[in-house]
Amino acid sequence: MQALVVDDSSAMRRIQQKALESLGWQVRCAANGREALVTLDSMPVCDLVLTDWHMPEMDGIELCAQLRRDARYLKLRIVMVTSDAVLDSVETALAAGANDFLMKPFSAEALSERIAGIFGG
Amino acid sequence: MKRECGVVLADEQQYLLDSRLGPVARQHGHASLTELVETVCSSLPSAPVACSVVDALTTHESLFFRDQAFWRQLEEHILPQLIAEADGRPLRFWSAACSHGQEPYSLAMLLEEKWPHVAATAQILASDVSPLAVQRGREGLYSMLEVNRGLVATRLLRHFTQESGSFRIQSLLRNRISWFAYNLLGTDVGPSRCDVVLCRNVLIYFSDRDRAFTLERMESASRPGGYIALGGTETTPRPSLAPGWYQLPTTPIRGFP
Numbered sequence: 001m002q003a004l005v006v007d008d009s010s011a012m013r014r015i016q017q018k019a020l021e022s023l024g025w026q027v028r029c030a031a032n033g034r035e036a037l038v039t040l041d042s043m044p045v046c047d048l049v050l051t052d053w054h055m056p057e058m059d060g061i062e063l064c065a066q067l068r069r070d071a072r073y074l075k076l077r078i079v080m081v082t083s084d085a086v087l088d089s090v091e092t093a094l095a096a097g098a099n100d101f102l103m104k105p106f107s108a109e110a111l112s113e114r115i116a117g118i119f120g121g
Numbered sequence: 122m123k124r125e126c127g128v129v130l131a132d133e134q135q136y137l138l139d140s141r142l143g144p145v146a147r148q149h150g151h152a153s154l155t156e157l158v159e160t161v162c163s164s165l166p167s168a169p170v171a172c173s174v175v176d177a178l179t180t181h182e183s184l185f186f187r188d189q190a191f192w193r194q195l196e197e198h199i200l201p202q203l204i205a206e207a208d209g210r211p212l213r214f215w216s217a218a219c220s221h222g223q224e225p226y227s228l229a230m231l232l233e234e235k236w237p238h239v240a241a242t243a244q245i246l247a248s249d250v251s252p253l254a255v256q257r258g259r260e261g262l263y264s265m266l267e268v269n270r271g272l273v274a275t276r277l278l279r280h281f282t283q284e285s286g287s288f289r290i291q292s293l294l295r296n297r298i299s300w301f302a303y304n305l306l307g308t309d310v311g312p313s314r315c316d317v318v319l320c321r322n323v324l325i326y327f328s329d330r331d332r333a334f335t336l337e338r339m340e341s342a343s344r345p346g347g348y349i350a351l352g353g354t355e356t357t358p359r360p361s362l363a364p365g366w367y368q369l370p371t372t373p374i375r376g377f378p
Contacts, residue, residue, distance in 0.1 A: 085265040087283045090274050101274035103265045110269040116189050117273050 005029045006036040006051035016050055019108045033058025046076060053082035061096045068097035077118050141177040176253040183220040184270035186227045188353060194363045196231060199348055203316050204239055211242040215312050215342060217305060217320040219247040222258025224319060229294040230280050246312050248303035259300045261290035305335045314344040322352035346371040
């Protein structure tokens with residue numbers, strides 16, 4: 001299974017990449033929404049995008065919206081990751097096309113449980 | 122310690138006593154663990170200091186919808202069958218080691234989402250050996266870290282309201298659950314005629330003898346044909362339907378011959 005981690009913090013990218021790899025995922029990374037679109041274009045297949053919300057150039061919400069307008073990514077699962085621990089943000093993320101939502105900070109277990117929930121593990 | 126919460130520690134786990142009870146001793150103004158133990162032994166089980174000790178010694182690792190395969194089995198096989206057979210009779214569930222309430226609330230959410238008419242009449246009983254854990258469950262207030270564990274965003278939106286940095290489960294679901302403190306190894310008589318008794322990841326902490334006693338107690342809490350749910354690695358002498366799931370015979374058990 002292929003995943004793309006999108007976050008403007010290189011430390012956060014590394015942590016999430018490591019967590020996903022330990023679950024058996026192959027992981028690519030991007031530093032913002034615009035870079036994510038370019039990376040996705042070069043990936044033959046991608047099953048999961050784990051994206052931060054607040055990023056320069058293009059944020060996670062705009063990335064979701066763009067992906068959901070593209071027929072190639074209809075089956076792609078998107079999890080929004082943010083430190084905004086408010087229900088309004090959850091609603092906004094789902095409305096933009098995210099499948100699920102994780103609030104920072106989160107444990108490797110929480111990520112693993114979330115992915116199991118999405119992919120029926 | 123064993124009498125109040127059934128937990129048995131091996132000699133090499135003595136460090137747990139210091140790490141878990143040390144803070145309780147300090148909180149209640151005791152200079153040593155010995156002093157704490159003397160106070161607890163001479164106080165009622167319901168005394169705050171006794172509650173704190175039970176709470177510190179028991180494990181509250183819990184998350185919403187813990188173990189996807191378990192919940193799938195419940196949703197796709199057990200509940201549809203129980204609902205069809207019940208033919209309108211209210212179903213009764215007992216979450217017998219509910220910790221901070223994630224398990225009974227997961228059940229309440231699932232029923233409300235898939236079978237709201239069943240949810241409206243179902244009885245969900247929730248108990249834990251720790252009165253403090255039961256109190257937390259009754260309050261239904263969870264931190265961001267807790268809702269991150271196993272709760273998908275759509276469920277968070279549907280069933281919770283925001284309370285500053287925390288999330289409270291809606292009163293509709295809170296009011297459907299009856300909470301009580303209950304020691305599975307104690308002398309109090311427990312619920313009866315339950316359709317499903319959930320007691321997951323509890324027996325692993327018990328001695329063989331207490332395990333057998335608890336299983337017998339769970340069987341006596343179930344109606345004939347009812348289900349008992351244990352943790353995936355916990356087993357009973359009965360054949361399991363799926364990891365952790367056991368069904369009682371449909372004819373009543375009449376004790377030992």
